[in-house]
Amino acid sequence: MILLVFFLMVLIQFIFSYLNISVDVIFIFVFWVNYRNNDIISLIYSFFAGLYMDFYYQFPFGVCSLAMTILSGIIANIKYKMDIEIIVSRFVSFITMNYIFNLLLFIFSLIVSSQNYFNLKFLYLPFINFFFFEIFKIAFEKVYNKKYSELL
Amino acid sequence: MKRTPLYNFLFYLFISISIFLIIIKPTRFVNSVRVFFSYIFDPSFVFKPLNYTSDIYEKMNSLILCSFKIKKFSDENFNLKSKMVFMESLINENKRFSEIIGLKKKLSHNGAFARIVSINVYNPYVSAYIDKGKNDGISLYNPVLSLLNGRWVLIGRVSEVYDNFSKIIFITAPGFSFIVDTNSSRGLLTSDGKKLIYKFIEGDLKLGDAVYSSKISLTFPPFLYVGNVVEIKGSSEFRNAYVDGFKLKDIDIVYVIDFKPYSEALEERL
Numbered sequence: 001m002i003l004l005v006f007f008l009m010v011l012i013q014f015i016f017s018y019l020n021i022s023v024d025v026i027f028i029f030v031f032w033v034n035y036r037n038n039d040i041i042s043l044i045y046s047f048f049a050g051l052y053m054d055f056y057y058q059f060p061f062g063v064c065s066l067a068m069t070i071l072s073g074i075i076a077n078i079k080y081k082m083d084i085e086i087i088v089s090r091f092v093s094f095i096t097m098n099y100i101f102n103l104l105l106f107i108f109s110l111i112v113s114s115q116n117y118f119n120l121k122f123l124y125l126p127f128i129n130f131f132f133f134e135i136f137k138i139a140f141e142k143v144y145n146k147k148y149s150e151l152l
Numbered sequence: 153m154k155r156t157p158l159y160n161f162l163f164y165l166f167i168s169i170s171i172f173l174i175i176i177k178p179t180r181f182v183n184s185v186r187v188f189f190s191y192i193f194d195p196s197f198v199f200k201p202l203n204y205t206s207d208i209y210e211k212m213n214s215l216i217l218c219s220f221k222i223k224k225f226s227d228e229n230f231n232l233k234s235k236m237v238f239m240e241s242l243i244n245e246n247k248r249f250s251e252i253i254g255l256k257k258k259l260s261h262n263g264a265f266a267r268i269v270s271i272n273v274y275n276p277y278v279s280a281y282i283d284k285g286k287n288d289g290i291s292l293y294n295p296v297l298s299l300l301n302g303r304w305v306l307i308g309r310v311s312e313v314y315d316n317f318s319k320i321i322f323i324t325a326p327g328f329s330f331i332v333d334t335n336s337s338r339g340l341l342t343s344d345g346k347k348l349i350y351k352f353i354e355g356d357l358k359l360g361d362a363v364y365s366s367k368i369s370l371t372f373p374p375f376l377y378v379g380n381v382v383e384i385k386g387s388s389e390f391r392n393a394y395v396d397g398f399k400l401k402d403i404d405i406v407y408v409i410d411f412k413p414y415s416e417a418l419e420e421r422l
Contacts, residue, residue, distance in 0.1 A: 004232075039155070039156075039159050040156070040158060040159050040162060043159065043162050043163060044162065047166040047170075049168075050170070052174070054182070055182060055185060055186060055189075060174060060177070061173055061174070061177065061179065061182050062170045062171065062174035063170075063173075063174060064173070065166070065169070065173065066167065066170035066171065068172065069163065069166040069167055069170060074164055076155075108174075112174055112275070114349065134326040137318030145202060
C-alpha cells in the first residue's frame with residue numbers, strides 16, 4: 001500500500017510540475033505518511049521520497065534525503081504530542097515542519113555547495129502547501145470513506 | 153517515546169547513506185538518470201497516453217543506439233584529432249615545397265635539391281655539409297643557391313664531393329672572391345668572414361643596388377643574385393661597399409646547380 005502511495009505521489013508531482021503549479025507535493029505526502037503510519041514505515045518512505053526529490057530538484061544530491069530523514073525523526077518525536085485532527089494544531093504543525101524542512105535544505109545546500117538556494121518561495125510556499133494538504137486530506141477521506149490509516 | 157533498535161538502525165543508516173551521497177557527488181549518474189527519465193516522460197504523456205506507452209521500446213532503443221553512435225563518433229573524433237596534430241606543419245611544408253618548385257621553373261639551370269645536414273659550429277659562415285653527393289649527380293665546384301624571401305640567392309659552392317654527401321664553402325668564407333655586377337658597375341666580391349665586401353672597380357654605385365654574379369665570372373654562372381648594397385664607404389676613386397648576405401637561420405633547402413666553372417672544365421678536357 002505504501003508503494004501505491006509513493007507512486008501516487010510521483011504521479012501527482014509530475015502532473016503538478018507539468019501544469020506549473022508550485023506546490024511541494026512530496027513534502028505534503030511525507031508529512032501525511034509520517035502522521036498516519038508507524039515510525040519505521042514513515043522513515044523508509046521519507047528517505048526514498050527524499051531520494052526522489054534529490055533526482056527531481058537541483059539541490060546537491062543527497063541533501064533532500066538527509067533533510068527528509070531528519071524531518072521524519074522530528075515528526076516521530078512530536079506526533080504523539082499533537083493531535084492533527086484539530087485544524088489549528090494541524091496548521092501549526094504543518095507550517096512549522098515545512099519551515100524546518102526548508103531551513104534544513106537551505107543550510108545543507110549552503111554547507112555542501114556554498115551556493116545560496118534561498119528563494120522567497122520558501123517563505124510563502126508552506127501556506128500554499130497547507131491549502132493543498134487540506135484538499136488532499138479531504139479527497140482521500142472522501143474516496144475511501146474512511147481514515148487513511150485504516151487503509152494502510 | 154522510546155525508539156526500537158530497528159528504527160534507530162534505519163535512521164542512522166539513512167543518515168549515513170545521505171551523507172555518503174553528498175560526499176561522493178554522483179553528478180554524472182544523477183544527470184544520466186534525469187536525462188533518461190526526461191526522455192521517457194515527455195510531455196506527450198499528458199495528451200497521448202496510448203502513444204506514450206507504445207513508444208517506450210522505440211525510445212529506449214533509440215536512446216541505446218544514440219549512446220553507441222556517440223561512442224563511435226567520439227572515437228572517430230579522437231582519431232581525427234590525433235591525425236590533425238601534424239596537419240598544419242604538413243600543409244606549411246607542402247606550401248613551401250610548392251613555392252620552391254614554382255620558383256625552380258624560373259631557374260634555367262639543371263640541378264638537385266639538397267638539405268644542409270651539418271654546419272661548422274666554430275665558423276658557421278665558412279662551410280657546411282649537404283645530404284647529396286656524387287651518387288645524386290653533385291660535382292665539384294657546383295654553385296649552391298638557397299631560397300630566401302622568395303628569391304634564389306647564391307650562397308656558395310661545392311668544395312668536396314663524397315658518394316652520399318658533399319661539403320660546400322660559403323661565399324662568406326674569408327678569402328673567397330668572385331666577380332660581380334650591379335646594373336651600372338662591376339667589382340670583386342670578397343668577405344672578411346662576417347660581411348660581404350664589394351670592392352668597386354668602375355661604374356656608378358648607389359645604395360640598394362642588386363648584386364649579381366658577373367657574366368664574365370669564371371667561378372659562377374652569370375646573373376645569380378647575391379644581395380643588395382647596404383653601405384658604401386671610401387673615397388671617390390676607390391670605394392668599398394657592403395652587401396647584405398644570407399643568414400644561416402633562413403636556409404632550409406638548397407639547390408645545387410649542375411655547372412662546371414670554365415677553368416675546371418678546361419682542365420678536365422686537357
